[in-house]
Amino acid sequence: MRGVLGLGPAVLAAGLLLSSGGAIAASAEKGKAAFIQHGCWQCHGTEGQGGQAGARLAPEPMPLETFTAFVRTSNRTMPPYPEAVLSNEDLADIHAYLQAIPKRADYKDIPLLNQ
Numbered sequence: 001m002r003g004v005l006g007l008g009p010a011v012l013a014a015g016l017l018l019s020s021g022g023a024i025a026a027s028a029e030k031g032k033a034a035f036i037q038h039g040c041w042q043c044h045g046t047e048g049q050g051g052q053a054g055a056r057l058a059p060e061p062m063p064l065e066t067f068t069a070f071v072r073t074s075n076r077t078m079p080p081y082p083e084a085v086l087s088n089e090d091l092a093d094i095h096a097y098l099q100a101i102p103k104r105a106d107y108k109d110i111p112l113l114n115q
């Protein structure tokens with residue numbers, strides 16, 4: 001959650017979803033809210049880091065088109081989410097949120113851990 005607070009305007013505006021209705025500008029801020037509201041965090045962790053029930057989604061999520069197709073047609077442990085439940089805009093926003101989560105530092109880059 002804390003990683004989104006330092007997002008720059010370019011990252012917040014990033015992410016376009018091409019759908020039959022045209023392009024949708026994605027918002028990481030709205031995506032974070034949708035990620036929480038729709039319970040994605042329960043399996044995928046609050047920052048998309050993954051957990052026992054869900055795969056890691058961040059900081060490098062799959063391409064938006066692949067992400068959307070998987071969410072819509074999943075038949076594995078995750079139930080599918082039709083457009084009536086999660087709109088294309090919601091999915092684009094969630095994807096933007098996952099893209100905006102900064103990659104964690106490698107332990108080799110943390111001096112205290114290398115003493």
